[in-house]
Amino acid sequence: MPELPEVETTRRGISPHLLNQSVQQVIIRNRNLRWPISRQLANDIKDQTITSIERRGKYLLLGTDKGTLIIHLGMSGSLRILPCDEEVKKHDHFDLQMKNGQCLRLHDPRRFGAVLWTRKSPETHKLLSALGPEPLSEQFNTEYLFNRSRQRKQVIKTFIMDSKIVTGVGNIYASEALFLAGIHPKHAAGRISQTRYAKLAESIKTVLEAAIEQGGTTLKDFTQSDGKPGYFKQQLNVYGRADESCTSCGTKIKQLTLGQRASYFCPHCQK
DNA sequence: AGTGCGGCCTGTCCGC
DNA sequence: TGCGGACAGGCCGCAC
Numbered sequence: 001m002p003e004l005p006e007v008e009t010t011r012r013g014i015s016p017h018l019l020n021q022s023v024q025q026v027i028i029r030n031r032n033l034r035w036p037i038s039r040q041l042a043n044d045i046k047d048q049t050i051t052s053i054e055r056r057g058k059y060l061l062l063g064t065d066k067g068t069l070i071i072h073l074g075m076s077g078s079l080r081i082l083p084c085d086e087e088v089k090k091h092d093h094f095d096l097q098m099k100n101g102q103c104l105r106l107h108d109p110r111r112f113g114a115v116l117w118t119r120k121s122p123e124t125h126k127l128l129s130a131l132g133p134e135p136l137s138e139q140f141n142t143e144y145l146f147n148r149s150r151q152r153k154q155v156i157k158t159f160i161m162d163s164k165i166v167t168g169v170g171n172i173y174a175s176e177a178l179f180l181a182g183i184h185p186k187h188a189a190g191r192i193s194q195t196r197y198a199k200l201a202e203s204i205k206t207v208l209e210a211a212i213e214q215g216g217t218t219l220k221d222f223t224q225s226d227g228k229p230g231y232f233k234q235q236l237n238v239y240g241r242a243d244e245s246c247t248s249c250g251t252k253i254k255q256l257t258l259g260q261r262a263s264y265f266c267p268h269c270q271k
Numbered sequence: 272a273g274t275g276c277g278g279c280c281t282g283t284c285c286g287c
Numbered sequence: 288t289g290c291g292g293a294c295a296g297g298c299c300g301c302a303c
Contacts, residue, residue, distance in 0.1 A: 001295085034297090075298095091281090110282080127299085163298070163299095171295095274302100278299095
C-alpha cells in the first residue's frame with residue numbers, strides 16, 4: 001500500500017523520465033477508479049510538456065502550462081515507466097505516452113486510485129485545498145500540533161491520520177510514529193502535553209524520512225517491466241506484529257481497532 | 272464544527 | 288483441491 005514514502009519514491013523514480021517531455025497521447029484502458037477518469041482528459045493533456053512533478057500528501061502532481069494531472073495511487077496503485085508498446089496487463093488503467101517513446105503506466109487492481117485533470121492551480125483543487133501541512137515541512141511542528149489538538153476528544157491515532165491536520169500520514173506510519181514517541185494510540189489528542197507533541201512531531205518526521213531513505217536504496221528500477229511494482233517494506237516495530245515481541249522491551253504487541261483501522265502498539269512502551 | 276462511519280474494490284488468507 | 292466469505296486499506300462525503 002503506497003504510503004507517503006512510496007509516493008515520494010515514485011515521484012523521484014518517474015521524474016527524470018517525464019520532466020520536459022511532451023505527451024504524445026493518453027490511453028484510458030479502464031476508466032473505473034475512485035472516480036471515473038475523464039474522457040476529456042486525453043484532449044486536455046495531449047501535446048503538453050511536463051514542466052514539474054510534485055507531491056502533495058499522497059497526491060502526485062504532473063504540471064503543464066495548461067493544467068495539472070493529479071494522480072493518487074489509492075492503496076494498490078503503482079506507476080512505472082515502460083516502452084509504449086509494452087504488453088498490457090490486467091488492471092492497467094491508464095497510459096501517459098510520451099513523444100520519446102516512454103510511457104507512464106498506472107496499474108491499480110483495487111481501483112482506489114484516481115487520475116484527474118485541473119486547469120486551475122492544483123492547490124485550489126477541491127481535493128487539495130483543505131489538506132493540512134506536509135509532515136516533512138517546517139510548518140508541521142510542535143506548536144502546530146499542540147494548537148490544533150486543543151479541545152479535541154478524538155484519539156491521537158485518528159487525529160494524526162486526519163488529512164486536514166497533516167497530510168500523508170497513513171495507517172502504518174501512524175502506528176510506527178506513536179510507538180517511537182511512546183504515546184498510546186488511544187490517548188485523547190486534546191490531553192497530550194506540548195512536550196509529548198514535540199516528540200510526536202519529531203517521530204512522524206523520523207519514520208517518514210527513514211522510509212524515504214530506504215526507498216531510495218531498495219526500490220526496484222522504475223523502468224523494469226518485470227518484478228514487483230517497487231514498493232518496499234521498512235523494518236516495522238509494531239505494525240502487523242500483533243502477539244509478537246516488542247523490539248524494545250519484549251512485551252507482546254497488542255492490536256486494536258481505531259476509526260475502523262487496525263492499530264498496533266506496545267502496552268509497556270506506549271502510555 | 273467535530274466526529275464517526277459507509278462505501279468503493281479485489282487479492283489474499285482462512286476454514287470447511 | 289476448490290470454493291465461499293471475511294478482511295484490509297485511503298479517504299471522500301454524508302449523517303449526526
